[in-house]
Amino acid sequence: MSDEGPAPAQAPLALVVEDERTMVRLLRAALTSHGYRVVEASSGEEALRQAATRAPDVVVLDLGLPDLDGLEVTRRLREWSAVPIVVVSARGQEGDKIKALDAGADDYVTKPFSVGELLARMRVALRHAARSATDAGETTVCVGGLRLDRLRRQVFVDEAEVRLTPIEYRLLSELAQYAGRVLTHEQLLRQVWGPGYTQQRHYLRVYMAQLRHKLERDPSRPRYLMTESGVGYRLREP
DSSP states (O other): OEEOTTOOTTSOEEEEEOSOHHHHHHHHHHHHHTTOEEEEESSHHHHHHHHHHHOOSEEEEOSOOSSSOHHHHHHHHHTTOOOOEEEEESOOOHHHHHHHHHHTOSEEEESSOOHHHHHHHHHHHHHHHHHHHHHTTOOEEEETTEEEETTTTEEEETTEEEOOOHHHHHHHHHHHHTTTSOEEHHHHHHHHTOGGGTTOHHHHHHHHHHHHHHHOSSTTSOSSEEEETTTEEEEOOO
16 A cells, blocks of 8 residues: 655655554654655565565564564565665564664664654665765765775874774774664674674674774764664764
8 A cells, every 4th residue: 555645756755664554644644744755565565565666765664563573574675675774663672673773674763753753763764875875986984073094994083093903993994884873783793703703792892992992082972983772883974
């Protein structure tokens, strides 16, 4: 089922995956009033079909669906699509958020939520997707006074070069690739140290502390390397 609303054809297309009709009406009204076109799906299988046929710009996904769990929908989408996925769920436990992010979601909003918060999370996810599509060939990432030169493997803060160890550099580079997006402890450990280290969170704590000491004016009040308590870390969005 879909409802395109009055938004112009060039407006971003949001796929809303939700089986509760009251929530569907709320989301449709909020998104169309803020310039989105909307297509709806009330089950996981329908969501996968709509994603394949309509090519949405962003997916707003509930986890509690009548057929497939939203985590499984996320995993299947990630097999072939990089579309931004913002999970909207009543499951508010920290573990639920980590599972969704590890499955491939870009962000997680807990019900009840404000429309303003959801729209802001969607804008961040869309900006990140746009950067990912255009930045693959770019060699420099800039966040405020922090500059990462991937070609020369150099890092600068306020134009002063900062010497990093190979692991510190890999960790910063991974965060820079997804600037603005939360990466879970497990994701960072897998990418930087390898699949056998996904439970070694103390490694991550030690190296994040070292990075903050080198990159932040005040490591206790970071400007660049942000902690998402109990979940992971993110590099501030450019």
